[in-house]
Each structure stands twice: as structure tokens, then as C-alpha cells.
Amino acid sequence: MEYQPLLRSISCFFLVLYSFLGHAQTLQLGSGTSITGTQEASPVNIYYRSMHMQIVYRAAELNAAGVFSGKLTELGFYIENAPIHNLPDFTISVGHTSANDASSHIAAPLKQVYKRSAYSPLAGGFDMLSLDSVFDWNGTDNIVVDVCFDRVFDYTSTGRVRYYNDGSNNAGFTRSDGSDQCGIPVSSTTNNKPQVQMTFLPDVANNAGVVSTNITDITCAGSSAVKATVGNFGNNQIDSLMIGWEVNGVAQNPVKYTSMLDTLLGSGSHTAEVSLGNYNFISGVAYNLTVYTYQPNGLADAQTSNDSVEVSTTVGLGGNYTIGGVGADYGSFTAAVNDLIAKGICGTTTFQVAAGTYFEQISLPQIEGAGPGSEIIFESVALDSSTVTLSNNSATFSSNYTLRFNGAGYVSFRHMGIASNNATYDRVVYFEGGSNHITFHNSVIKNVDVASPYNYQLVEVNSAAECDYLEFSHSYFLNGYSGIYNNGSDADHFTITHNQFINQRYDGVYLYGANFVTIDDNLINTNSTSSFIAIELRYCDSTLSVQRNHIMNVEGGQGINLDYCDATAAQPARVANNFIHLNSASSSAEGIYILGSLNVNVVFNTVNLVSTNTNNIGLHLSGGGAIHLLNNNIAVKGGDALYVHSGLSIDQSDFNNFYNANGDVGYWEDEVKTLSDLIAASGKDSNSISEPPYFYNDTSYQSAQVALNNNGSPVSGITTDIEGETRDASNPDIGADEFSPTSQDAGVYALVVPEMPFAAGSLPVKAVIRNFGGVTLTSATINWSVNGVAQSAV
Structure with missing residues (x-):
């Protein structure tokens, strides 16, 4: 898994977005503490390696929760137990349907609103996902939520959600170890419907707000550029907008943004990153940054609860520090690691x-x-x-x-x-x-x-x-x-x-x-x-x-x-x-x-x-x-x-x-x-x-x-030996070591006569000698003995 920085500011963004969107139009469908089983189908269960699920949430449920239409911008299931593997190509699609349950596969046109190459569900609550695309609910039809992911590395009995039960065949699913299930029609059903939270945008004009800032809860010492991403969350285009900002309660110079921000469902961009200025952050000082919008299109904002974002930031560590010894920055590894965790x-x-x-x-x-x-x-x-x-x-x-x-x-x-x-x-x-x-x-x-x-x-x-x-x-x-x-x-x-x-x-x-x-x-x-x-x-x-x-x-x-x-x-x-x-x-x-x-x-x-x-x-x-x-x-x-x-x-x-x-x-x-x-x-x-x-x-x-020596054959890519020495490019040596034999080296290779057993008496003695050296031999002296008694050299 490639490293992906997990900035706590992203969590901050989700919380802030939830706050300004959710004051009137965040709803929860289902309640209680019932939990799907370890091997039971759910949007995040990996008892099978790949899963495809469809869940029908009825219009009557949404109406009873106080929402009658709007733009769906966030969605999250209650994750009780996260799967131990990331979910590959995790995809959510949403559509209108007249079906009251998922007893049959729903093939009506669905809009893909979220996809991640690797999704890691966060346990302990509703894991709210900010959708890539907005779904405009008409307020009349039921909503089908279609969830799927490709095969994980290995199946395990993990991935459990809270559910409720308000009928039969509330969810349809298909799952498999052998093939990816995204795009495969659902064929099985369950009565257990995952609890969900949904966030809808109200349908008003001149509604701008701050999405995020580039200043996270960890920032670097020195002068840093401060930027904010602002957005249009209303039903009309915005062509001018004021952006103010404060650091520790001290107002900084406001900025006027004069480019067009399209509506959420428009063809243009409804967000933009704006440079606000530079600020000199000092090590050891805690900072509170507030960014807010006002006067969209030169008029009062129709919904002020989404206008501002606040970020508390600390200057992170950097450079050289000491552990242990007299005058050290930290007395122990533990103290140093705790500071790393706190400050980044x-x-x-x-x-x-x-x-x-x-x-x-x-x-x-x-x-x-x-x-x-x-x-x-x-x-x-x-x-x-x-x-x-x-x-x-x-x-x-x-x-x-x-x-x-x-x-x-x-x-x-x-x-x-x-x-x-x-x-x-x-x-x-x-x-x-x-x-x-x-x-x-x-x-x-x-x-x-x-x-x-x-x-x-x-x-x-x-x-x-x-x-x-x-x-x-x-x-x-x-x-x-x-x-x-x-x-x-x-x-x-x-x-x-x-x-x-x-x-x-x-x-x-x-x-x-x-x-x-x-x-x-x-x-x-x-x-x-x-x-x-x-x-x-x-x-x-x-x-x-x-x-x-x-x-x-x-x-x-x-x-x-x-x-x-x-x-x-x-x-x-x-x-x-x-x-x-x-x-x-x-x-x-x-x-x-x-x-x-x-x-x-x-x-x-x-x-x-x-x-x-x-x-x-x-x-x-x-x-x-x-x-x-x-x-x-x-x-x-x-x-x-x-x-x-x-x-x-x-x-x-x-x-x-x-x-x-x-x-x-x-x-x-x-x-x-x-x-x-x-x-x-x-x-x-x-x-x-x-x-x-x-x-x-x-x-x-x-x-x-x-x-x-020199009796091997070159192999592409192997140009050195076990010692890092260069091998002969045409005739390398056999084995791990490239070597040069001793120039003059003779030895007895075998004793051939007499062959055992042999009769008593005078017999010829013959031996095979061999040149083990690197040059031609023209002569050699052979010494030999019998029972320790030296014989005449040859």
C-alpha cells in the first residue's frame, strides 16, 4: 500500500462541512445497536473478497426525517467494525427508484457519486464520505444506494455495520472470492438495512461558504501562504464574493473574489482556491485561524451557518533535536515520539x-x-x-x-x-x-x-x-x-x-x-x-x-x-x-x-x-x-x-x-x-x-x-561476481567467484596402476598427473613413497 498522508485537517473539513450543511438537512435513517454478523453481507464486509450491494431507502423515511428534496452531498454508514484490508475500487452510485425493496436487481440509471481506489472505513460511528458528485433527489421517488468493491487481498470475518429492520428484502447483494462483483447483478437479499446518515443541501440562492484552508492543524515555522477553498452551495451562479480571515482574533486584510462560481449541478466549477496572503508562524506558538465568506453577489448570504471554517494549528517539528544527555531536547524516546504525535x-x-x-x-x-x-x-x-x-x-x-x-x-x-x-x-x-x-x-x-x-x-x-x-x-x-x-x-x-x-x-x-x-x-x-x-x-x-x-x-x-x-x-x-x-x-x-x-x-x-x-x-x-x-x-x-x-x-x-x-x-x-x-x-x-x-x-x-576458469557463458545483466569483481565479458568463470588460476600448478589426479587387488612381486606403478595452472607445463617432478619409504623421484 502506497503511503497516503492522513491530514487531520481533512477530518476537520468533514466536521465543518457537516456543521454548515447539517443544521437542518442532515438525517439519520435507522437507530439502535444491532450489528451485522462477522460473515454477513454488509457494505464493508470481506468474508467474501468482493461484494456488490443495493439498499433501498424509501421516500417516506426521508420525509419523516424532515427532508423533502435536495442535493445529496454526503453519505455514511455506521461502521461498528472495520475490515482489516482496504476496499479496492470502492464505489457508491445513487439513483431514483419506484421499487420499495431490493428483492430484484435495480437496473434503473444510477449516478456514480463516489469512488476510491482504496477505501479504509473508520470504525466507531457514521463514516461520512463527501461525495464526488452531487445527487439531486426529487423528493418523490425512493433512493437506491448501490455499493461495491473489488477483491481484497484475502477474505476475513471483518467489516460490520449497524442495521435496522423495517421490512423484508431491504438490501440485495452478490459476493464472491473468485471475481470482482462490481457490475454483477445482485441475487441474494437480507432484511437487515444498514443505518445511514445523509446530508442534503437546501435549495436557496446566494449561498456561499468556506470548504477548507491549506493551513492544517500542523504548519511550518516561518512565512506561509494562506489559502482557502470557497464554494457556491446555492441555486444561482456567484460572480463576486468577499473573503475575510483572522489569526488569533486579529483581522487580516480581506480579499474580494470576482470569478464565476457555478452551481453544484452546473457544468462549471462550484469551488475555487483563493490566496488570502502570507502569515509568519512562530515555533512554540498555538494559532487559531478563522476564514469566512460574506456578500455573495454583493448581497446578504442566504445561509450564514456555512460561511466560516476555524482551524487550530501548531507549528510542527523540523531540523535537529537531541535525546538523552545533559541539556537534551528530550529525555527519552517516549517524550520525543509524543511530541511527534502532537505536533507532526x-x-x-x-x-x-x-x-x-x-x-x-x-x-x-x-x-x-x-x-x-x-x-x-x-x-x-x-x-x-x-x-x-x-x-x-x-x-x-x-x-x-x-x-x-x-x-x-x-x-x-x-x-x-x-x-x-x-x-x-x-x-x-x-x-x-x-x-x-x-x-x-x-x-x-x-x-x-x-x-x-x-x-x-x-x-x-x-x-x-x-x-x-x-x-x-x-x-x-x-x-x-x-x-x-x-x-x-x-x-x-x-x-x-x-x-x-x-x-x-x-x-x-x-x-x-x-x-x-x-x-x-x-x-x-x-x-x-x-x-x-x-x-x-x-x-x-x-x-x-x-x-x-x-x-x-x-x-x-x-x-x-x-x-x-x-x-x-x-x-x-x-x-x-x-x-x-x-x-x-x-x-x-x-x-x-x-x-x-x-x-x-x-x-x-x-x-x-x-x-x-x-x-x-x-x-x-x-x-x-x-x-x-x-x-x-x-x-x-x-x-x-x-x-x-x-x-x-x-x-x-x-x-x-x-x-x-x-x-x-x-x-x-x-x-x-x-x-x-x-x-x-x-x-x-x-x-x-x-x-x-x-x-x-x-x-x-x-x-x-x-x-x-573461463569455461562459462555470459549472462545478460550479470557483469560482476560475488566479490563485485568484473567478470570476463566473453568467457566468465563457472561459479560465484571470478578468479585467475595459479600460473604453474601440477598435481596427481589419479593412481591407475597397480589396480587392487594385485599379486605379490615387482609391479609397475603409474599415476596420472594434471596441469591445474594457467600456463602450459613442459616438465614436472613426481615424488612418491610406499609405506612411508621414499622412492626414486620421476
Whole structure:
């Protein structure tokens, strides 16, 4: 969900509009406290993902409430319980009808009066919506209110309204999980009619008023332009209007507006923004701004109750502030956050934190004024994460966090530590409420090191949070059940780069349902003996990058797992230049596992499985399609170097090194013992090899195998290796590391004679030597011994 600033002035506008319109012609239909069920159809219920509802409000009801005709400008249902997801393409249409109920679909001409790409109902009362277009009610026909929304991310038993019952078949509806229902005729009915409030404009001449001002309840210090939007709410055009304004009771110079304002139903605009002048706002001072209209068309206003708007405003924070230490602006994070909530910000606001440990629990809601170019930053004064720690010892499930983002946006934590000290409720950072554009940089996030973390991740995104643009870079994640955990929250734009994930128990990074994901240049090293998965991505679509990661010392489990992640042919997912070292004798290990995914390039990876477990798999492919396997260096000591369930999923496989020190090369719809068997079974890998990689050691991706050098094939977009070094443009090396072999390097490749068993007596001894270097050898000395007794060199 993209960040949308939620200015409290908008709420102020609704309240003011309600006031000047509602003194005589705001009505409520229905009363009482009856509430629709959690799975019952209502205008906002999402037990099914998409819904279309028609509700008939009879003219007799409106007449009894004191309204006999007029222009409908606002409408709102009583929201008892809001849906947990925003409602996509939420649309309200209104029309006249002779039908007394919704027993049949009403197809009479309807006028669309409101539409939002994402509507978030506000619970606790009538959520009044200012309509985009006015509906002119004739006072005689009944009114049909037609409401629909497209499919939400996932269905839940949320979205309840208050209702009343004055007959049968009061509302008709259709709903579905499988398709959008806007435009689909309603086919089911309910007697429960949603309670509603409607606002009608009276039909009078020379009725002008103030709609809003550009000054919100948070403003910036210094000279600011003051503007007001004025409107014509009468039945005749207005070609002149006076606008007055006051600040803290002091009158400012009035302005005369002389352009035409059309009627509400006219073809021209009935509102206009007018510049009133500039005012110098001083930090620390509270202000009350009043704007009012008078003399429309040079005459007395026919309805004065809508003439004015008042806004109370406070000068927001901006610039640099200090937390902790002598003479600080704030003694704690809590005090600073409370001030942010009360005042909002004007421009980037930085809190520099003095050295120390701060035992606090912080929850950051949406802060007014935060947005692009206007960020909130918390950082240590020393720019050293070891000097500042925000820590909490939460002891309850409901408060299981140290730092929570609940709707916050454009916030950064830099050069700081954030910790949990509770061995049971040990979650550290928690995201919910649509938080977005949150950054952690050069920070330490840790919890208590216990053998079995009770429940919690170092960083967790609530499953219904819809948080976007979360970035973690150059940071250190220590302990925890998982490092970063996002389980089906429809969170997009994750960036996880240059971090260290140390000693998580079950996952380094786990993302479910996230799109636009980058996981590059991370180190993941664990002491876990569980079935650990270093990087696990499920249903992560769109662009996906998993590159240059070092995955070390994993005891079983998997290095990289992609389940049902679909990219595009134009922008395939990249799993490239990664090094994976897995070691487990007791449980099986898989280096890279790609399941049911589309358009994935698995290229230039190095996998080293050092145990002899016969269930190990270096590179495992199952289902999906358009998979490309190129230039990978896969080495195992047991099991299979390559395992492919169906060759149909592999578009290209070549220039790889598939090596098993103790068994078959792998499986391609059946067992393949040798590289030749693999080529015959697959029709691919004609340029691949099967050679021992000669790693410098088990935890090193660097190799002394000259056969890997310059034997790969260029891949578009991959121009560097795991170390950032430039790859040969024509003949890159196989594996994660681009290297130059030692110039002179000979070695014994095999002992061929005598073959065991052999008879006693004098027998010839023969060995195969090999050039492992980068230059041609013309001679070499071979030393050999038998039972420790040196023999004559050759």
C-alpha cells in the first residue's frame, strides 16, 4: 500500500462541512445497536473478497426525517467494525427508484457519486464520505444506494455495520472470492438495512461558504501562504464574493473574489482556491485561524451557518533535536515520539541520541507531515550502533515488541541497537497498520539467545499489515526464531542488503506474498541444528533479486528456497553469485530449491554440501517453467548434485559443474550416473563439466580448479561476481567467484596402476598427473613413497 498522508485537517473539513450543511438537512435513517454478523453481507464486509450491494431507502423515511428534496452531498454508514484490508475500487452510485425493496436487481440509471481506489472505513460511528458528485433527489421517488468493491487481498470475518429492520428484502447483494462483483447483478437479499446518515443541501440562492484552508492543524515555522477553498452551495451562479480571515482574533486584510462560481449541478466549477496572503508562524506558538465568506453577489448570504471554517494549528517539528544527555531536547524516546504525535513535522526531522541504554517501549503511528523529502530519523550521536540501545523486557503477548510501527511512514533508524531482553516474548521490531518507507541502516537488532525461541522473530510484519517499502541495510541481526519474517501481509518492495544474520534458529529471511524483493550481499551464518532455511521466499512475484549472499555453516535444511515465485520473461528473477555451504550428517540438505516458479535465472552460484548424507541435493528443481541454469558450480559428497523432476520446466541448462564425490551426478526424471547420462537424458548441458572443485577449504567459495576458469557463458545483466569483481565479458568463470588460476600448478589426479587387488612381486606403478595452472607445463617432478619409504623421484 502506497503511503497516503492522513491530514487531520481533512477530518476537520468533514466536521465543518457537516456543521454548515447539517443544521437542518442532515438525517439519520435507522437507530439502535444491532450489528451485522462477522460473515454477513454488509457494505464493508470481506468474508467474501468482493461484494456488490443495493439498499433501498424509501421516500417516506426521508420525509419523516424532515427532508423533502435536495442535493445529496454526503453519505455514511455506521461502521461498528472495520475490515482489516482496504476496499479496492470502492464505489457508491445513487439513483431514483419506484421499487420499495431490493428483492430484484435495480437496473434503473444510477449516478456514480463516489469512488476510491482504496477505501479504509473508520470504525466507531457514521463514516461520512463527501461525495464526488452531487445527487439531486426529487423528493418523490425512493433512493437506491448501490455499493461495491473489488477483491481484497484475502477474505476475513471483518467489516460490520449497524442495521435496522423495517421490512423484508431491504438490501440485495452478490459476493464472491473468485471475481470482482462490481457490475454483477445482485441475487441474494437480507432484511437487515444498514443505518445511514445523509446530508442534503437546501435549495436557496446566494449561498456561499468556506470548504477548507491549506493551513492544517500542523504548519511550518516561518512565512506561509494562506489559502482557502470557497464554494457556491446555492441555486444561482456567484460572480463576486468577499473573503475575510483572522489569526488569533486579529483581522487580516480581506480579499474580494470576482470569478464565476457555478452551481453544484452546473457544468462549471462550484469551488475555487483563493490566496488570502502570507502569515509568519512562530515555533512554540498555538494559532487559531478563522476564514469566512460574506456578500455573495454583493448581497446578504442566504445561509450564514456555512460561511466560516476555524482551524487550530501548531507549528510542527523540523531540523535537529537531541535525546538523552545533559541539556537534551528530550529525555527519552517516549517524550520525543509524543511530541511527534502532537505536533507532526515540517521537513526532515532528526533525533540524535546520546550514548546509553534506553529501557522503553515505543509505538510509532502515522505522523502528520511525514512523507517524501520530509522524513523522521533516529540516530546515535556517535554514529556507532554499539553506543545506543533501545531495549524492552515485554512480559505479555499483547505488548510483545520493543519498537512498533503502526501506520508510520518515512522513518529511519540509523547507527543504533534495538533489543528485547525477555526470553519468552522476544519480538524486537513489529510492523502493522500499513506502515511504509521504513529504513534500518547500520543498526543491531537482537534478542536473547535461548535454545528454543518461544515464538518470535527479530523483525515481524503483521499478516494483515500491508506494509510497503521496508529497507534493511548494513545491519546485524542476532539470535531469534527468524531474522526477518513476513507471512502473507501483501507487503511489497522489501530491500534487504549488506546485512549479517547470525544464529537464527529456523529462518534467516522468510517472506510470503511480497512483491519486488531484493535480498543481496548478505551473510547468513547459524549455529542452529534445526531444519534451517537461510532465505525462504514464497509467492513473491514481480522483480526478484537474490544475489551475492554468503550462506554458511547451515546444519541441514536449505540455503535458498523459492516457492511459487513468478517473475516475467522481460525481467526474470535472479538467483545469482551466491555461495552456500551446508553441513549435516544427520539430516538432509539442499543448496537451492526452486518449486513451482516461473522465469527464474539460477546462474553463477556455488554450492558446497560437505556431508555424505545420501539425501542431499545441491540444486533441486520441481515444477514451474522458464528456468535457466547457467554457470553454476554444484558440489556434493552424497546424494545428488542436480535433481530435476520434470525437464519441461527447464528452458536452458549449460556451462555448469555438477560434481558428486561419492555417487551419481543426479536425477533428470530418472537417475543419471554420469555427465554423459545427464546430457543424454536432458538434451542439455553439452558444455557442462563434472570436476572436483578443489575449494581452498569447506567454507570457501574460492577454487583451484582450472577447469572452472573461463569455461562459462555470459549472462545478460550479470557483469560482476560475488566479490563485485568484473567478470570476463566473453568467457566468465563457472561459479560465484571470478578468479585467475595459479600460473604453474601440477598435481596427481589419479593412481591407475597397480589396480587392487594385485599379486605379490615387482609391479609397475603409474599415476596420472594434471596441469591445474594457467600456463602450459613442459616438465614436472613426481615424488612418491610406499609405506612411508621414499622412492626414486620421476
